[in-house]
Each structure stands twice: as C-alpha cells, then as structure tokens.
C-alpha cells in the first residue's frame with residue numbers, strides 16, 4: 380500500500396526544550412540509564428486492535444475514523460493487508476520496538492474454522508516479512524475470546540463445552556502463530572469470563588472450567604516449545620458485570636488453587652487497576668510481591684468516568700509511584716509498556732494517532748527517568764529501611780523465624796513494660812521529595 384500516514388516522518392528526539400509536538404522531548408531511545416538504554420527499559424509497544432482495527436464507534440454512534448481498510452465492500456484479505464501495511468508504517472515511524480495483536484484484529488472472520496486457520500497463518504507469514512524488514516518485534520499475541528456472539532456467555536467459562544472447545548482451538552492457533560512470530564508473551568484477558576447474574580450461574584463449576592482451560596494453555600505452550608511468558612490481564616468488570624480475574628490478588632489466589640502460580644503472570648492495565656478500586660502502583664507492588672509481575676498496558680481512565688476509556692498516559696505525577704515499584708522490583712523481563720490506548724472519537728486526523736503516542740511515550744519516559752533517579756539516590760529507601768529497622772534486631776528476626784509464641788511476647792511485654800513511642804510516617808515529606816525529582820530531572 381502507498382504511504383498511509385503521509386505528512387508525518389520518522390519521530391526523532393528533540394530534547395525537553397523542543398516545541399515540535401511530533402518530536403520526543405524525553406524518549407531518547409538510545410540514552411543509557413543505569414545498565415540499559417531507555418528503549419530496553421521501557422520495551423514500548425503499539426496495539427493493533429485499538430489503533431488500526433477500531434473504527435471510533437461508541438454505543439450511541441458509528442465509527443468516525445479514517446480507516447479505509449475497514450470498508451466492508453473490500454475483499455477481506457486485501458483489507459487485512461492494507462491494515463497491516465499501515466500498522467507497520469506507523470510503528471516504524473514512531474520508532475518503538477514492539478507491537479501486540481489479537482488474532483482477529485489481523486485476520487478476518489469468515490468461512491470454516493479450517494479456512495480461518497489457513498488465513499491466520501498466511502497473514503502471519505506476511506507480518507513476519509514486515510517484522511524482518513523493519514526490525515519490529517512482537518510483545519504479545521492474544522485471541523479475541525469476547526467478540527463473536529458465540530462467546531456471549533464466556534469462552535472457557537461457557538455453560539456449553541462446545542464453546543469451550545472452539546475457544547481452545549482458537550487459543551491453540553493464536554499461541555502457534557505468536558510462537559512463530561517470536562512473541563515475548565502471550566496474553567489472556569477474560570472479558571467474558573464472569574457473570575451477569577448468579578441466578579443462572581454455577582460459579583464453582585465455571586472456576587473449574589477456567590482452571591482446566593488455563594492448564595491446557597500451559598500444556599500447549601510447553602508442547603510447542605514457546606518460551607514466552609503467559610499473562611492474565613486482570614479486570615474487574617466491563618463488558619461483564621463481574622469478571623473472575625478481578626485484580627492481581629484475586630488472580631493469584633485462582634492460580635494457586637489450580638497449581639498454575641509458577642506458569643502464569645499478570646499483565647496489569649493502568650485503568651483496570653483503577654476500576655478495581657486500586658492504584659496502578661498497588662497492583663504492581665502486589666504482583667511484584669507475589670512473583671507474578673509480567674507486563675503493563677499503559678492506558679489510563681478518566682477520574683470521573685467509571686468505565687474503560689483507554690486514554691493515553693499524560694500525567695507524570697500519577698505514573699511515578701508505579702514506575703518506581705517496577706524499577707524497585709527489577710524492571711521488565713519479557714514484559715513492557717503496551718499502549719492499549721484509544722483516540723477520542725473526535726480525533727479524526729491521521730496525525731492524531733502520532734500525537735497520542737508521542738505524548739504518552741514522553742510521559743512514560745519522563746516518569747521512568749524520575750523514578751530511576753529516586754531509586755539510584757535511595758530517596759525513599761533510606762527512610763523505608765529506617766522504619767523497619769527493628770525487624771533486623773535479634774528480637775524482630777526471632778518473631779519472623781517462628782521462634783516466639785504469643786505467650787513469649789506477653790512475657791516480654793510484661794517484664795519490660797514495652798510501650799514503644801509512635802514514629803512519623805512522613806508522608807508529606809516524601810510526597811515533596813517526589814515532586815522535587817519531577818521538577819529537577821533532566
């Protein structure tokens with residue numbers, strides 16, 4: 380296809396003083412920060428679905444975007460190829476290393492399952508040619524187990540085992556092509572794995588079905604030799620009233636129950652955290668502490684809207700605490716920051732997709748530089764260590780090691796009349812430390 384995003388060239392780095400909105404001010408991909416470049420730390424990815432396959436519709440109105448490949452009068456495979464060419468042109472001009480996709484963002488619906496399988500493999504070959512030409516890699520693949528009406532009552536958690544079988548076949552295909560493309564991860568988001576009402580739902584049975592499904596995915600991963608990470612993407616609700624993978628802690632309990640906690644990690648989406656009543660930083664910290672932190676979808680919500688608006692990140696202040704937790708836990712392994720973002724429905728110029736991504740990437744890059752500097756300087760860690768210092772004393776260690784009973788502690792408190800003085804948590808002082816880093820970091 381001829382150039383689609385004409386008028387926009389490769390996005391270059393201009394530095395914090397640049398006034399060019401289509402230049403990076405903070406994302407200098409080759410800048411070495413600590414032991415790696417910014418590109419290696421952030422592992423940025425663009426999403427095929429919202430950026431190229433979503434027409435800009437909402438529940439009250441049709442698509443508004445200029446996406447010529449979505450014209451239903453086109454031959455579906457021609458349309459898929461046009462879309463793919465535009466997607467790779469965009470990612471290449473943006474200069475980020477990764478993309479992510481759902482099977483049916485890339486591959487049209489239609490025909491028998493065998494015909495869909497063949498089309499998926501044909502388009503995978505073509506995507507691999509684009510990847511080879513541009514050097515762009517795959518952060519993750521995933522199957523759309525929520526779009527087709529057959530999945531209205533769930534995929535793995537459907538009351539009908541034939542729907543379960545269809546979903547299993549779809550995931551087998553999608554894992555195969557993700558493996559062929561050298562994907563770093565494979566994602567499962569259970570948008571329909573939940574219920575609208577308990578009146579018609581056998582909850583424990585559905586949990587067992589979901590556990591069995593995930594075990595089959597793990598078995599298939601090992602059978603084909605896929606070395607990427609399997610990730611569940613928690614979300615509390617939307618489209619379903621209650622989703623079983625509500626948040627990170629819920630997912631971990633589920634994984635433990637089915638013996639999968641060493642096989643599957645989480646892909647945390649910023650606004651999914653908010654929808655479940657948590658801060659993004661909380662979800663990251665919980666995942667890190669449970670050893671299941673995998674990857675991030677960086678899109679945010681709107682403070683006053685209770686649904687998933689999938690907006691581009693635009694606030695360094697709100698991202699720093701979570702990025703700090705990521706760095707504190709050692710950063711990404713196979714994961715990265717994925718832009719599962721949507722333009723607003725009125726952003727109809729082709730260049731708007733660049734504006735959203737460039738602004739979002741710069742926000743993340745600056746948040747990373749701030750959090751990294753704070754971590755290097757131990758700006759929070761010294762105080763944190765001092766707060767917990769008592770636990771390194773012999774008595775503190777003995778309690779944790781299981782060498783003290785309630786009776787032992789009662790005896791000690793009685794003998795010494797232990798009555799420790801409260802110590803300040805210093806929250807305001809620490810919040811000011813964070814602000815100072817945000818102001819000063821260059």
Ligand code: XUL
Nearest residue numbers: 521568612648676687719
């Ligand atoms: C939906 C969502 C999905 C997943 C992949 O809220 O975030 O795009 O990331 O299916």
Ligand code: CO
Nearest residue numbers: 612648676719
């Ligand atoms: Co997502």
